[in-house]
Amino acid sequence: MDALEKKSHRYCVIMCGGVGSRFWPFSRSNRPKQFLDFFGTGRSLLQLTYDRMLPITDPERIILVTNSAYYDIIREQLPEVKEENILLEPARRNTAPCVCWAAHHILALDPEASIVTLPSDHLILRESEFHSVILKGLEFVEGGDRLLTIGLKPTSPHTGYGYIQRGEPVGDAGDIMKVKSFTEKPNLEMAKVFLSTGEFFWNSGMFMWRADSILRAFDKYDPETATIFDAGEGAFGTPGEMVFIDKAFPNAPSISIDYAIMEKADNVYVETADLGWSDLGTWNALYDCSPKTPERNVTQNCKVMAHDCEGTLFAASPDKIVVAAGLKDYIVADRGNALLIYPLAEEQKIRQVVNEVLARFGEDYV
């Protein structure tokens, strides 16, 4: 197979159905994080993810899997994506059902397909390194029955990420290895040990595999999900696909691809990389990866006049001015009908705050 032919079998699945309240009031239930233009670049995280894949695969082989609630916003943000490339999940499940459906869908279109599966709401600063890593990873999974995850070189003992422990290298390049173990989010002490060993990498949630490989893994390691989707054999890639999905998908268990497959399979590999990556999972993560003033303040898009403020993240719309004094280590986030002024150190409470806002003031505010 020459390079062009290989490219013609390469698909990308962008998972963009997630909801998330941790960035409230910037993210809203009808406009979660992946649809936001966090950095004022003019492109949302989803759009950036899409753009980033264009050198790897043709647009007609980029599949978006999302919740039906986000159909309109996806049409608005990515009007160039063909209708048939948007897979609308009829119910909120976790990543395993999403991955399984997408693999069936793609396999029906191309039995030789390999797939890059990506979250839609992460930050990647080193784009050309990303391209090299993906291309190398695709070559690797196309060469056999292999499940590959990208492990990111950790830059701090972060307790908000899962870690992957690398095992023996495969081949001679040295940056693809067998996975020795997956670990849940560690405590700080453990994370420091992880970092010191040099064996642990952040679990990025980016995966590569052949369509047939991942479906074989479902059959073996997550037969419950496999059985549900196997029943659609013959419907995938046909007009009957959505009829089947609307009926079957809600029966799928809510389970992550890590838990369903990656932590169990024996053909799992990790490709290590340094991508300038953040999952932007929290206001703190956004704060960490943003440029700072000498007083360690961060300004997201808006105009700010800060007197005697330190370590504070200001986020508002570009036409807004925020004047603040005396804030230390705060989030100030203003968007539409909601304003949040909260200590950065207590951001884990924001999820609960949003639930309280919903209960007391209704869904217009979340």
Next chain:
Amino acid sequence: MDALEKKSHRYCVIMCGGVGSRFWPFSRSNRPKQFLDFFGTGRSLLQLTYDRMLPITDPERIILVTNSAYYDIIREQLPEVKEENILLEPARRNTAPCVCWAAHHILALDPEASIVTLPSDHLILRESEFHSVILKGLEFVEGGDRLLTIGLKPTSPHTGYGYIQRGEPVGDAGDIMKVKSFTEKPNLEMAKVFLSTGEFFWNSGMFMWRADSILRAFDKYDPETATIFDAGEGAFGTPGEMVFIDKAFPNAPSISIDYAIMEKADNVYVETADLGWSDLGTWNALYDCSPKTPERNVTQNCKVMAHDCEGTLFAASPDKIVVAAGLKDYIVADRGNALLIYPLAEEQKIRQVVNEVLARFGEDYV
């Protein structure tokens, strides 16, 4: 003269041309404090001032003196006021030129006129007491060549107000007295002494006099201003009035009525009153006169979820929710394209902040 005839000679001048940046971002250069509905009652402070005078005098004898910049907003807020009752100052001066012009204007309409002159941006909670005080004061000034100011019973040693020291009572009612002295804003120690003597009252900026009395006082105590407006004799109350004013008014000195007349004249009296009054001159003043939660927080119109906040004033539009944690003694004021988060104790800096905003970001923000 019977009551009805008296009423037909009673005029009210509402001074509503003031600009003021201390309530930024609620007050804006194109919508100063008097045009704001601070308490969410559906009526602005100006509208409330107008409404409050209706039992005292007929609407056709309520004159608004304002800056030409505010013509549109006055038309919007008080459409029932006749065109000829809106006096548009062609330049920003202080209160003396405003008072002098209005007196000439009214005298030309009615040589028997008495005038209540009022600021447009104060809070008065005890409305029926206000009516009694005004009616009694009008009777007093209509009976002679007297200049009367209302002195408010002080409820605290406030350092933001001027004080009036009362002298000998006039007549037997006991609440109208000669003025012994006017004082500038005192320091706290002095204000406490003032309070303890029982002789000092807050200078409200509300005045009553006959039109001819105040003009006689101008001739005697502020001949510079008097000369400028005396030149318009014959034009007042005619179509030529505005032609004259547009030419003459800008030549008037910028001087307050207190400084020009009240502190110098020997026929100045004070009527003491307890009106539930605040000049709402500062965020702190607004805070002080607003109902509070057990944590001493104040909510102006908007929805608030405050965790671990104390002594904080939240002001935003009614459809906005503010979620805040850990703020002690702050102003949080959000309006349009500007958000202010500032320690209440430092509010005297807000004026300077607004100047800085203007210099750095332009007039759209002030």
